[in-house]
Amino acid sequence: MDISAYKGIHVFCETSKGKIIENSLELLGEATVLKSKLSHNPEVTAVVIGHQLDQYTDLLGEHGADRIILIDDAKYAQYRPDFYAEALAETCKEYKPEIVLVGATLKGEEIGPTAAKILDTGMAAHCVELNIREDGQFVQVVPAFGGKVLGDILCPNYRPQMASMKAGLATKQQFSGQKAVVEAFSPDIKGFGDKIEVLEVIEEVKEKVSLGGAELVVTGGFGIGTQDGWQKLEVLASKLNGVTGCTRPALDEGWTEHEETMIGTSGVAIKPKVYLGFGISGAAHHTCGIKTAGLIISVNRDANAPIFDVSDYKVVGDWEAIVDALIEAL
Amino acid sequence: MSLSIAVCVKPVPDSDHYDKITIDPKTKRVNRDGIPTIINTMDKNAIEAALKLKELHGGKVTVFTMAPDSAVENLRRVLAMGVDEAFLCSDRALGGADTWATSYTLYKAIEKTGEYDIILLGNETEDGGTAQVPSQLGEWMAIPHMTNIINMTYDEGKVTVERKTDDGSIRYRVALPAVFSVVRETNEPRIPNVMGILKAKNKPLTIFRADDLDLDPAYIGLKGSPTQPGDIFSPDMSRKSELISGEPDAVAQKIIAEIKKTGVIIG
Numbered sequence: 001m002d003i004s005a006y007k008g009i010h011v012f013c014e015t016s017k018g019k020i021i022e023n024s025l026e027l028l029g030e031a032t033v034l035k036s037k038l039s040h041n042p043e044v045t046a047v048v049i050g051h052q053l054d055q056y057t058d059l060l061g062e063h064g065a066d067r068i069i070l071i072d073d074a075k076y077a078q079y080r081p082d083f084y085a086e087a088l089a090e091t092c093k094e095y096k097p098e099i100v101l102v103g104a105t106l107k108g109e110e111i112g113p114t115a116a117k118i119l120d121t122g123m124a125a126h127c128v129e130l131n132i133r134e135d136g137q138f139v140q141v142v143p144a145f146g147g148k149v150l151g152d153i154l155c156p157n158y159r160p161q162m163a164s165m166k167a168g169l170a171t172k173q174q175f176s177g178q179k180a181v182v183e184a185f186s187p188d189i190k191g192f193g194d195k196i197e198v199l200e201v202i203e204e205v206k207e208k209v210s211l212g213g214a215e216l217v218v219t220g221g222f223g224i225g226t227q228d229g230w231q232k233l234e235v236l237a238s239k240l241n242g243v244t245g246c247t248r249p250a251l252d253e254g255w256t257e258h259e260e261t262m263i264g265t266s267g268v269a270i271k272p273k274v275y276l277g278f279g280i281s282g283a284a285h286h287t288c289g290i291k292t293a294g295l296i297i298s299v300n301r302d303a304n305a306p307i308f309d310v311s312d313y314k315v316v317g318d319w320e321a322i323v324d325a326l327i328e329a330l
Numbered sequence: 331m332s333l334s335i336a337v338c339v340k341p342v343p344d345s346d347h348y349d350k351i352t353i354d355p356k357t358k359r360v361n362r363d364g365i366p367t368i369i370n371t372m373d374k375n376a377i378e379a380a381l382k383l384k385e386l387h388g389g390k391v392t393v394f395t396m397a398p399d400s401a402v403e404n405l406r407r408v409l410a411m412g413v414d415e416a417f418l419c420s421d422r423a424l425g426g427a428d429t430w431a432t433s434y435t436l437y438k439a440i441e442k443t444g445e446y447d448i449i450l451l452g453n454e455t456e457d458g459g460t461a462q463v464p465s466q467l468g469e470w471m472a473i474p475h476m477t478n479i480i481n482m483t484y485d486e487g488k489v490t491v492e493r494k495t496d497d498g499s500i501r502y503r504v505a506l507p508a509v510f511s512v513v514r515e516t517n518e519p520r521i522p523n524v525m526g527i528l529k530a531k532n533k534p535l536t537i538f539r540a541d542d543l544d545l546d547p548a549y550i551g552l553k554g555s556p557t558q559p560g561d562i563f564s565p566d567m568s569r570k571s572e573l574i575s576g577e578p579d580a581v582a583q584k585i586i587a588e589i590k591k592t593g594v595i596i597g
Contacts, residue, residue: 122556
């Protein structure tokens with residue numbers, strides 16, 4: 001493979017309910033940062049697959065896209081993984097980008113690796129950091145063992161170099177008034193034909209909680225113990241103008257239904273100005289999601305809880321007494 | 331029609347013991363000594379889904395894994411759950427494989443042992459957690475594949491699945507053969523009983539070496555992987571960990587004062 005023929009950074013931009021998702025805008029921002037670190041100043045291209053996509057072009061330009069490729073057809077109106085992945089792969093064959101970034105969403109985690117296999121190239125999943133080494137090599141930093149270990153992944157001999165990243169890790173960039181070059185691309189996509197049939201698209205009615213823009217997040221772990229306990233955290237969060245984020249135990253125990261607020265490797269990474277953790281032990285797969293939080297204060301009865309090591313302030317004691325006192329004081 | 335079902339599983343270090351994982355500063359290898367190996371959680375959901383399909387429609391459930399020889403213990407437990415047969419791909423030459431090379435090896439093992447209507451996997455593993463193998467296996471096999479499955483029913487040669495998305499779910503009808511990966515909420519995996527454990531001892535368990543499979547040596551192990559590992563390190567996230575002590579009221583006041591210092595508007 002002649003890897004020198006591959007130039008530019010592509011970002012697969014996902015839409016949901018008539019909007020480009022935040023994760024994609026963050027990755028566009030990340031792409032502009034990578035571009036600034038690469039001496040050949042590669043073009044940043046937003047790739048959008050779907051139907052009736054013209055509405056998104058201004059937004060994508062203002063978030064860093066130099067070029068926008070729209071793959072717009074009625075066949076993409078409903079999500080079919082085979083169509084989307086093949087369309088992304090065909091875009092790579094046609095435009096030959098050196099780097100492709102994909103949001104690690106439930107769709108992106110499927111589209112990305114499928115396209116990588118179609119292209120027979122490498123893909124690093126759930127990157128927490130992307131860098132350019134001094135020699136120009138693209139370095140993808142991935143977590144293993146729930147974030148306890150981080151490792152660099154390289155893809156030296158194949159192109160494009162593909163990477164996925166979860167929401168909340170990269171930062172959006174604003175380029176007010178920047179207009180991108182827009183072009184339509186219509187690859188001949190067959191997918192698995194009539195072997196896959198979409199029966200029904202079920203939109204979730206439950207209101208989703210976004211931790212992305214939250215300035216203050218209150219979190220509870222297994223130590224919370226009961227649904228009533230969790231309710232106290234909800235009260236505290238609302239008194240503090242914040243939101244609650246959850247851990248795996250809180251979800252498994254059914255104290256909260258908001259799976260989208262789970263923090264950590266299998267959930268979201270957050271960067272609030274304040275993180276308050278109650279009854280949280282602090283396993284790596286949770287704490288790697290709060291690495292960039294501003295102030296971290298945690299309360300736990302166990303003086304040896306690992307959460308304390310990654311906290312600015314620690315309180316050794318009963319979480320409920322502290323939460324009650326906070327609610328009382330506010 | 332009875333169903334021939336393959337399930338791919340992975341033995342992983344028990345995540346309850348991740349705090350024992352260290353990196354040898356000299357060799358830069360991950361040290362996981364003393365950490366028990368278990369079958370990845372979502373892979374148990376995949377086995378459960380397979381066993382349920384078999385109970386309803388009849389057939390056979392065959393498990394595949396790529397792992398060291400020690401995985402025989404894990405496979406015996408899988409057989410004790412009710413799986414009929416297990417294949418272990420174990421060879422130094424297969425070590426260090428990324429998802430592309432791993433899914434290739436699994437594909438070749440599946441292909442060698444027979445024809446399957448449904449191939450199931452857990453959506454992602456706890457150790458690497460890439461969630462990439464199911465899709466890439468489907469591409470190697472060149473059959474429909476879908477991830478994030480929360481439920482699945484079989485009738486008249488096709489499977490109806492509901493797959494989770496970030497804003498709801500989508501139901502599909504998929505012709506077989508096909509590859510599906512399931513998530514935790516799809517079912518509650520059964521726990522082997524004594525009878526199952528006894529029976530498992532006599533169930534067929536075959537170890538494949540690389541030479542037993544019709545593998546292209548350029549596609550396997552670390553050498554055959556498009557991605558290559560570089561440096562590994564433990565992230566240092568330590569902060570000052572200053573103790574706030576005193577009565578709850580005093581602690582609360584101190585916490586509120588620290589929050590206010592950040593500029594966040596509260597209450």
